[in-house]
Amino acid sequence: MRPTKVARAAGTGSSVPVECCQICGHAPLDRALSLGYMPPVNQMVPIGQVARQQPWFPTELLHCRNCDLVQLGLAVDPVIIFPPEYPYTSGTTRLLRDNFAELQRESAAMLGLGKDDLVVDIGSNDGTLLSNFQKAGSRVLGIEPTDVGDIANDRGIPTIKRYFGPEVAREVKTEHGPASVVTAANCFAHIEDVHAIVDGIVELLKDGGTFISESHYLIGLLDTLQYDTVYHEHLRYYSVTSLKHLLEMHGLEIFHARPIPSHGGSIRVYAAKRGTHAVQDSVRRMLSAEPRGEAMAKRLAAFRRDVTLSKLRLLSMLRELKEKGRRIAGISAPSRASTLVNYVGLDQDVIDYVCEIAGSLKIGKFMPGTQIPVVDEARLFDDQPEAAVIFSWHIADELAPKLKAKGFRGTLITPLPVPRAL
Ligand SMILES: [Zn+2]
Numbered sequence: 001m002r003p004t005k006v007a008r009a010a011g012t013g014s015s016v017p018v019e020c021c022q023i024c025g026h027a028p029l030d031r032a033l034s035l036g037y038m039p040p041v042n043q044m045v046p047i048g049q050v051a052r053q054q055p056w057f058p059t060e061l062l063h064c065r066n067c068d069l070v071q072l073g074l075a076v077d078p079v080i081i082f083p084p085e086y087p088y089t090s091g092t093t094r095l096l097r098d099n100f101a102e103l104q105r106e107s108a109a110m111l112g113l114g115k116d117d118l119v120v121d122i123g124s125n126d127g128t129l130l131s132n133f134q135k136a137g138s139r140v141l142g143i144e145p146t147d148v149g150d151i152a153n154d155r156g157i158p159t160i161k162r163y164f165g166p167e168v169a170r171e172v173k174t175e176h177g178p179a180s181v182v183t184a185a186n187c188f189a190h191i192e193d194v195h196a197i198v199d200g201i202v203e204l205l206k207d208g209g210t211f212i213s214e215s216h217y218l219i220g221l222l223d224t225l226q227y228d229t230v231y232h233e234h235l236r237y238y239s240v241t242s243l244k245h246l247l248e249m250h251g252l253e254i255f256h257a258r259p260i261p262s263h264g265g266s267i268r269v270y271a272a273k274r275g276t277h278a279v280q281d282s283v284r285r286m287l288s289a290e291p292r293g294e295a296m297a298k299r300l301a302a303f304r305r306d307v308t309l310s311k312l313r314l315l316s317m318l319r320e321l322k323e324k325g326r327r328i329a330g331i332s333a334p335s336r337a338s339t340l341v342n343y344v345g346l347d348q349d350v351i352d353y354v355c356e357i358a359g360s361l362k363i364g365k366f367m368p369g370t371q372i373p374v375v376d377e378a379r380l381f382d383d384q385p386e387a388a389v390i391f392s393w394h395i396a397d398e399l400a401p402k403l404k405a406k407g408f409r410g411t412l413i414t415p416l417p418v419p420r421a422l
Contacts, residue, residue, distance in 0.1 A: 001024060003020050003195075004025055006195075007019065009076050009077040009192065010192060015057055018062065018075060021064035021071070022194055023236075023242060023245055024069070024245060026065070026066035026067065029063060029064055029071070030064075031062060031063075031073075032300040032301075033060065033304045034058070034059070035060070035230060036058075036342075036343065037056040037058055038056060038057060038369070039057075039338065039342065040368065041081075041335040041336075042081060044362060045366050046365050046366075055080065057232055059073075061073070061237070061300075063297060063300055065297065067242050067245040069238070070300070071235060071237065072232065076232040078192075082145075094398060100131075101132050103132070103183070103185075107181060107212060107270070110256070111180070113133075113136070115138065119183065120179045120181070122143050122183070122197070122201075123144060123186070123190070124144045125148050127155060131155070142158065143162060144159050144160075144161060147161075164191075165196050166196060166203050167200075169199075172204060179205055179209055180209050181212060182201050182204055182211045183211075183212045184211075184212075184214070185262075186214060186215065186266075189215055189216065189236045189238065190233055191235075194236065195250075198249075198250045198252070199250065202250050202252070208273070212269070213271075214269075215269075216234070216237065216262075216266050217266050218237040219291075220266070221237060221265065222299060222303045225306055225416050226264055226265070226417075231336070231339050240254065240290060241287060252272065252273060252274070253272065254269050255271065255272060255276070255277040255279045257269045310416060310418070314415050315345075318350055321386070321387050326387055327383070327386055328387045329351065329353055329355060329387070329388040329389075330354035330367075331355055331380075331389065331391060331403065332391050333360075334391065334392045336391070336394075338369065340391060340415060341370060342368070344415075346370070347372065348371045351389065352372075353374070353379065354391065355375060355376070355379065355380045356374055356375075356376070356377060358377065358378065380403075384408070384409055386410050387410050388403075388410055388411070389415055390415075391415070393414040396412075396422065
């Protein structure tokens with residue numbers, strides 16, 4: 001059953017509570033975790049501006065015992081969480097670039113894509129994913145509502161600046177023909193009415209076409225304690241179980257699923273109209289490893305306890321450094337850093353500043369909800385603080401050697417899954 005009440009915050013200028021499961025409509029939902037109140041991660045106040053009133057929203061995870069979707073308890077108006085100057089671009093992380101190149105190779109080999117095939121990417125960002133399909137000779141089209149779409153158009157990847165839905169799907173189909181492949185990488189968790197998106201995808205796909213989605217993976221999130229990826233942009237936290245439930249409601253069948261490294265642990269899922277492809281063993285393997293119902297409720301209770309402990313451990317580690325008079329900086333200010341800093345309660349007297357690479361739009365602003373300034377990374381190498389917390393700890397393996405090579409001599413700390421010095 002489709003949800004009778006979609007939590008639609010768009011146009012309200014504020015927020016709307018999620019009262020029934022966004023996939024299956026089940027109610028009531030169980031409370032799994034509360035991180036308290038959080039500021040929007042992309043609203044950063046410029047340094048020097050007089051402090052003004054800022055919105056804070058309750059941040060709670062709910063579990064549906066029927067389809068096992070874990071979802072945020074509140075939908076916030078996209079105007080608040082996706083300001084037009086939205087600073088995120090997918091082309092800036094090597095891991096993501098590599099992943100998208102690999103997605104193209106895997107799908108082209110599995111589906112036998114040729115020159116006439118149209119590949120449409122929903123939430124196409126700066127066109128990084130599509131550039132791989134374009135290089136391989138396929139026709140490509142991006143759909144991206146934010147200004148980041150201009151970057152894609154400038155680099156020659158045709159991009160429509162609209163919100164995707166059944167209407168846009170019909171227009172695209174009329175103008176460009178049906179799509180052989182529709183991709184959605186990490187926007188599937190962001191959009192309020194997920195059923196309208198899947199309706200649009202089904203509309204746009206040709207007979208025998210494939211939908212490929214990449215989503216942050218709930219099970220990996222629980223295993224590696226990534227509560228810091230919980231913020232208001234992410235309305236839903238998928239497992240193969242819950243994705244299967246959603247796609248089956250639209251006549252789509254998952255025929256391949258596998259874990260990928262993006263964003264600290266994601267899943268890539270291939271789906272097509274039921275019966276188009278033989279279902280690969282990967283699907284059964286992933287499904288059977290996922291807890292369901294009561295087992296998932298228990299898993300979530302353990303997660304909740306571990307999240308609390310990790311906060312106390314990190315505070316205790318930072319307290320020891322402060323008692324010795326050490327200076328502590330932060331490394332990088334991704335969205336997830338906002339959740340961590342605010343949940344743990346770090347402020348400008350614990351973390352002197354957070355460094356971003358030169359050119360980042362976040363430099364010159366305060367970390368959301370705090371007065372911790374974001375500064376050019378160069379300051380880290382001049383100052384040489386005794387310790388630095390890597391807030392993008394999920395790519396610490398990529399960052400730590402770079403920081404050392406550039407001359408940082410202090411101790412690097414990863415805050416999660418267990419706070420430790422590298
Ligand atoms: Zn449900």
